Amino acid sequence: MPWQKQRSAYRVWLSEIMLQQTQVATVIPYFQTFIKHFPTIKSLAAAREDDVLSLWSGLGYYARARNLHKCAKSIVSFHRGRFPKNSQSLQELPGIGRSTAGAILSLAFNQPAAILDGNVKRVLCRFFAIEGWPGKTDVAKELWQLAEHLLPDGQAREYTQGLMDLGALVCTRGASPACTECPLQQGCQGLQKNLLSQLPTPKVRKELPQRSVQFLLLINEKNQLLLEKRPPTGIWGGLWNVPECTIEEDVSEYCKATYCAELSQVESLKSFRHTFSHFQLMIQPVLAKITISSHRVLDHARLSWYAIEQANGLGVPAPMKKLLGQLSKKFEDG
Ligand code: SF4
Incomplete structure (x- = not known):
């Protein structure tokens, strides 16, 4: 590495x-x-x-x-x-x-x-056949105690690196780790008890709530895209993204009220889903030409026009990166 x-x-x-x-x-x-x-x-x-x-x-x-x-x-x-x-x-x-x-x-x-990252948790849970989701307080406590207890005197670097590599390359995720190549197979309780398909115990997943949003891909007469810097905290904090509005909003009315702007050639692009750890976001991109009748938008510190190639070099969220790729292609194809 x-x-x-x-x-x-x-x-x-x-x-x-x-x-x-x-x-x-x-x-x-x-x-x-x-x-x-x-x-x-x-x-x-x-x-x-x-x-x-x-x-x-x-x-x-x-x-x-x-x-x-x-x-x-x-x-x-x-x-x-x-x-x-x-x-x-x-x-x-x-x-x-x-x-x-x-x-x-x-x-x-x-x-x-001691360290206890995802790879090390997996190795310890399997080797000692520890059941229960490793993120649970009592299971995590037990794993930390083991991780500290197992530290050898001296050679902490080699030991830690070895454990991390074992988790990344041998005792891998999924039900089929490479046990035949594993130096720990003799003492591995998870292997002996045939529990590998169940360890580590996964978190009980609740169904993720869904939200929906419209991404407004607003293009001016110079073929530039309007981008907005998001607030420093929260989802995608500090990144650049296109303006958003709720799924119920009429996009033309929204832009008129927000930017004193007229839209033309309004086109809904294919919607897609982006999954966060705690919810799913359905994104409906809407592409439109925008004509702004006042300079209000340019005075706004958080809003800026960018050529598509320039926008690609900014910190943008993953779904926006995907949309920028589609936009570049669309403009190239005319
Ligand atoms: S024997 Fe298999 S399950 Fe046990 S630590 Fe090695 S790779 Fe993991």
């Missing part, structure tokens, strides 16, 4: 944050681009938030990117640009929890600190 080369606290931290809820194969190109643009924590701290979000665009869970930036600034301002070498100080930094702190301490500083 690229983050295992030239190992440093900065690279370990960056990879750990990127790997949360995200597969290794997805993370690799993002990590490489990030390191190229921000080779040090100081360069990341000095970056504009827009540039950080732009490079994160498509990785999802954008709070991670905003916290990453805040964390870099805190380390530069309060720790002279160096990662603290104790768990408590690390966990006081934005976006760093107990497991990420453990990864930094063990992988970067070879300190005996």
Whole structure:
């Protein structure tokens, strides 16, 4: 993995944050681009938030990117640009929890600190045949106790890396881990009890609520798209997106009232679904030419016109990225 080369606290931290809820194969190109643009924590701290979000665009869970930036600034301002070498100080930094702190301490500083990311939870649940969803308080407590108890004296770095690699490459997700290649197969209780299809116990999923929204792809006479910077917190906080309105709204009336604008060539594009961890969003994109009869929109600090190619370089949410691709194609095809 690229983050295992030239190992440093900065690279370990960056990879750990990127790997949360995200597969290794997805993370690799993002990590490489990030390191190229921000080779040090100081360069990341000095970056504009827009540039950080732009490079994160498509990785999802954008709070991670905003916290990453805040964390870099805190380390530069309060720790002279160096990662603290104790768990408590690390966990006081934005976006760093107990497991990420453990990864930094063990992988970067070879300190005996436990980690409990998704891969490690899976290995422990299977090896010790621990039932119950690992996110449940009592199960998590048991797993942390085991993770700490198992730490060897010395060689924390090799042990932690080995455990992480085992989870990522051998004891993989799904019902068929590569047990025949696993160095732990002799003692693995999950394997002996034939429980691998049930471990780790999945979370009981509630059906996700659905919401609907219209995305307004408003194009001016210069073929530019109207984009709006979202508030810094909340879903897609700090990213650029097209204006939205409720699904019930008449788009022409909405634009007249909001932007003193007239629409023409209004076209509904194919709707699609975007799934968040806690709800599903049905997106109905509406493409239209817009003519604004006052300068009101240009005075608004959060609204701006962008050529489609320019918009592609901004921090935009994943569904918007998809729509920008469709728009580019549509314009190319005339
Ligand atoms: S034997 Fe199989 S289930 Fe047990 S730890 Fe190894 S890969 Fe995982």
